[in-house]
């Protein structure tokens with residue numbers, strides 16, 4: 001019953017086989033490998049973006065921080081939700097890699113930035129005032145840290161507010177594949193057609209051993225990104241092992257199958273939980289937050305279920321301080337049996 005995170009899962013056989021094939025013989029390093037050439041082409045097709053540039057890094061933190069550094073000057077403001085991974089979970093990497101840009105919170109329900117709040121914040125941004133940080137970039141996360149989904153039109157609405165103020169848009173897509181299958185649209189619709197300039201496309205949480213792709217839909221930023229990646233120590237030497245993973249993951253829509261399964265398991269969990277424990281946020285992908293009594297929490301722990309939990313609400317903005325909020329994440333290899341065992345443990349008298 002592993003519901004702690006989608007990174008507690010291993011790697012599908014198909015990805016390991018691709019790594020095995022990549023291991024044969026010799027291949028040039030540092031992203032000049034033929035597999036990377038194939039992958040770049042493949043991602044351009046998948047995203048219907050023939051000019052996009054693609055770079056691989058090994059962690060989501062590096063993907064986000066390097067992309068944001070490419071979009072934002074040191075005196076810039078990066079607008080993000082207060083629960084954003086870049087704010088809460090990256091140890092100041094965005095501030096570090098941007099050489100000091102400031103993360104500015106924009107609130108909204110269910111982990112999603114409210115467009116009116118964004119417009120208000122940007123209207124009062126202090127642009128042109130030497131005492132203030134200057135508007136730098138908008139950063140969104142999809143799926144959000146609350147497991148909710150920005151629909152394509154919602155991304156477009158936020159992007160258009162950002163664009164009206166001259167800001168580029170970054171998307172933390174650690175769970176982009178889960179968002180994509182939940183929304184049922186094309187990768188282009190959920191990214192550049194909705195105004196996203198830089199996408200951190202997550203692989204690790206959806207079956208890869210450790211690789212994230214940064215897709216720059218505006219190729220004019222590509223050279224700067226490359227220099228920043230190298231300078232940060234994130235240009236992989238035996239790069240073909242990164243390329244091989246992502247290429248195999250995209251093959252015949254495998255990445256979408258993996259995400260579909262994870263979302264489906266979360267839906268099964270949601271169904272089973274319906275008369276046992278209330279959801280804190282609507283479930284839209286592979287992650288759900290549920291409010292448990294102390295007793296329910298204890299029963300699950302005693303049964304060996306793995307998940308993260310916090311006392312009271314998940315944040316100051318979520319209501320109901322009583323009980324415990326548990327975060328349950330399903331992944332590409334969560335089984336029906338695991339879900340059902342979890343529900344049985346909860347029902348046990």
Ligand SMILES: *Cc1c(COP(=O)(O)O)cnc(C)c1O
Pocket residue numbers: 058059060061062085086141144145172174175204205
């Ligand atoms: C997991 C995750 C990341 C990437 O984290 P790393 O541990 O640096 O790979 C980024 N954003 C979100 C929303 C995540 O959940």
